[in-house]
Amino acid sequence: MSHDLDTTIALLERTPAALDALLRGLPEAWTHHNEGDGTFTVVDVVGHLIYADKVDWMPRARMILEHGESRAFEPFDRWGHVDECRGKTMPQVLDEFASVRAQSLAALRALDLQPAQLELRGRHPSLGSVTLSELLATWAAHDLTHLHQISRILAHQYRAAVGPWSAYLGVLQCAGHSAPPK
């Protein structure tokens, strides 16, 4: 489907509650372990979503509206959330994500973007010319990438426990699809 702003917002506004329902109160055996050296725990993933809302999505949208392609976006630090997360519990990062996301969406709605504005272009430091529409669609797909990652991190903790069924569980075949910095 082509990009539709209301459809994007419908997803973006549901992610904090979905993660809350899945993760709040879940034993730390699930949420505080990663997939090995240099990988995220589930707490890290929620911290990464908070950090991206703070420094990436709306700041980049404003950069497109104010500077077009004349100024490249700031590169995104995939490990920028580490300071944000240090010592925080799952309930704390879930509360913070809900708050930050609500602020982001209030700011997005306040822009009252019109179709012509969605076609405005900015400059990504690696990808080059991109549209505001593509940026906002990516924000939603980025939530989904991390929901995909969270389900994989959780399942990884039961890799041994499922015994021979591991061959049948798709999530245990997922190689992680590491991506360069956004």
Added chain:
Amino acid sequence: MSHDLDTTIALLERTPAALDALLRGLPEAWTHHNEGDGTFTVVDVVGHLIYADKVDWMPRARMILEHGESRAFEPFDRWGHVDECRGKTMPQVLDEFASVRAQSLAALRALDLQPAQLELRGRHPSLGSVTLSELLATWAAHDLTHLHQISRILAHQYRAAVGPWSAYLGVLQCAGHSAPPK
């Protein structure tokens, strides 16, 4: 980590609310499209989870307790949900999943399984000898496989909309990990 029944139940009891928070009211542009011929829509996935709770998990647990390895589990029909889902809306399947899962977990708790019982063995029609512990761990990991699939189906609908960012989004690199019938 090794399998722990309370940890498994903690995940199993959260899945319906997590899917509800993510999917209820989400535009059909997200939820009623699949990933191509022979693949599931998100409504299908919720239907599959309902069907698996009805015919697979607790029936197999009871089969282990009653018959051990003397009788193989019934093979599971990956398309068995089709009749369950026909004509149903997303709110209907979400309501039904919440109800069926609550019944499943009430039945599981009523068994008051002790550690020695978790080591009892049954016979899978393809995998051979499996323990009750492995079956219950797989139930939780199966929820996670389908959360992983749901995030991928949703993201697939924005494959074009994200433009050049598609290269950076892990969920768009996921090949689906199709598995044989469970």
